[in-house]
Amino acid sequence: MNATRALWLSIMLTLTAAPLAGAQQDAYVPETDPLVLKKLDQWQDWKFGFMMHWGPYSQWGIVESWSICSEDVPWCERPKGISYVDYKKKYEQLPTTFNPTRFDPAKWARAAKDAGMRYVVFTTKHHDGFSMFDTKQTDYRITAANVPFHTNPRANITQEVFGAFRAQGFGIGAYFSKADWHHPDYWAPEWATPDRNVNYDTRKYPERWQRFVDFTHRQIGELTSQYGPLDILWLDAGWVNPRSHPDARAGSGEATWPQDIDMPGLASAVRHNQPGLIIVDRAVGGRYENYRTPEQKVPETELPYPWETCMTLGDSWSYKPGDNYKSAREIVHLLVDVVAKGGNFLLNVGPDANGELPAVALQRMREVGAWMKTNGEAIYASRPIAPYREGKLRFTALKDGTVYAIYPAGNEEQQLPATIILNGVIPAKNATMRILGSPAPLSWRREGKGTAIGIPAAVRKQTVGAYAWTIRISEIRKPPPPTLAGS
Structure with missing residues (x-):
């Protein structure tokens, strides 16, 4: 040059x-x-x-x-x-x-x-x-x-x-x-x-x-x-x-x-x-x-x-x-x-x-x-699902009804928390859950109007350092249809 x-x-x-x-x-x-x-x-x-x-x-x-x-x-x-x-x-x-x-x-x-x-x-x-x-x-x-x-x-x-x-x-x-x-x-x-x-x-x-x-x-x-x-x-x-x-x-x-x-x-x-x-x-x-x-x-x-x-x-x-x-x-x-x-x-x-x-x-x-x-x-072939976001969580859904709750990691956050609470998305009665990247099933329970998802220590360790973690929810409860006026 x-x-x-x-x-x-x-x-x-x-x-x-x-x-x-x-x-x-x-x-x-x-x-x-x-x-x-x-x-x-x-x-x-x-x-x-x-x-x-x-x-x-x-x-x-x-x-x-x-x-x-x-x-x-x-x-x-x-x-x-x-x-x-x-x-x-x-x-x-x-x-x-x-x-x-x-x-x-x-x-x-x-x-x-x-x-x-x-x-x-x-x-x-x-x-x-x-x-x-x-x-x-x-x-x-x-x-x-x-x-x-x-x-x-x-x-x-x-x-x-x-x-x-x-x-x-x-x-x-x-x-x-x-x-x-x-x-x-x-x-x-x-x-x-x-x-x-x-x-x-x-x-x-x-x-x-x-x-x-x-x-x-x-x-x-x-x-x-x-x-x-x-x-x-x-x-x-x-x-x-x-x-x-x-x-x-x-x-x-x-x-x-x-x-x-x-x-x-x-x-x-x-x-x-x-x-x-x-x-x-x-x-x-x-x-x-x-x-x-x-x-x-x-x-x-x-x-x-x-x-x-x-x-x-x-x-x-x-x-x-x-x-x-x-x-x-x-x-x-x-x-x-x-x-x-x-x-x-x-x-x-x-x-x-x-x-x-x-x-x-x-x-x-x-x-x-x-x-x-x-x-x-x-991500692929997904569509938005209400409530779209809830605190740090972001939600996506596939056409077959599978729902994902994605948890972006904070700047200093290397592991998932031991418990994640869902309020806007309600799992179906027999829904199964797991973290993508780990085959281990997650336990969950209803607590009041919310859902508490437990993340085992082994899963948290296995997925350490991710930019974001994804919870796969096999099925959610469908909201009731709206009541028609005059019914």
Whole structure:
């Protein structure tokens, strides 16, 4: 690495990761297509997914795309002493040095499988417009002649990722940004680019906007017709939607004009290519947001529609050297909390410039996977059951009536307590119980309105050091049916 590049990288590492951008949402509209409903039910069985933000920006170890957005917010910061115009030119040249020769998607897929993950969502194109697939619609792509990696047998990265994860039995999701800051019909070169939005009035230049809409439909058409079976189309850039904001202020992230990419036409086309495809027009709402995606947070309560927490393992969505990775204990606790509330958990790791997952991230994934090997039956194919949580306990249930009470370990807690009390869940008269990871049956008794479960010392010792413990309850007492008015 030469001195100039080293200095450049050291400056870039001061930048922080941006949130996946959102917008005001319309009300959730339940899906009616039976094929989509069937796929949503399958997706809800998977529970734990793997996401990767990756592109030429990984060479600088910076936030994905956002540093070329001219908004005065922390995640759009650029190094001091360089003009916006010069910075953007340097950023747009990053593909000419992008050569991730250690890219081996089979290793990624094995690591994700060992972590207990069941589906993948890969960034085929982020807001900066660089396509990580062999699109025929633009030369700003991984297979272009000026990209060193284009001669590699694995140059069509999206195809390779999907194939490797499909071989491991994963559900396949394509992340795609509806915005494209490289396209001249989105950020038109005639005018300045003050924010994330299209930089001209789409009502004044409808033909120009239509060219961009057609371009977007063609790219998504390629992904849904040339890359094998897909389960999820995960659309980002929620500000690209039909709404207009007459009172939008500079820096608000809103535009006064609509950015309608014809979601009805797009949905019809992609579901012709991929019947039953789940569409996630995230942060928009309406008919084409089949599930919602709270970002970097877990809702306080269960939600009345399908949903998925998307969250980073570190602080950044994209690769950042020395990132602050969450512990395996924290990831397990988050997963348990999400699943108990009826959601899925999509965990993101950014590969580095060579195409490798960071060593610390891989270690965390192995540690989470070890817990899942013992406790996964309480996670996969589960559904929420009231009261969802009770003190430290979280509850899940299978369709056959089996119920699980999951006890997350406190920071200093190495063993289960000798007795656990249940109040909201009442075991059936002949129910059996055991701790996952131990074959020994547990004794239990009713105490007033609660249930006391005894944990033998041998079981506590056998399961010492777990991130969370799971009690399997074979059957619970069904609540009485509600009394009908007038009966």
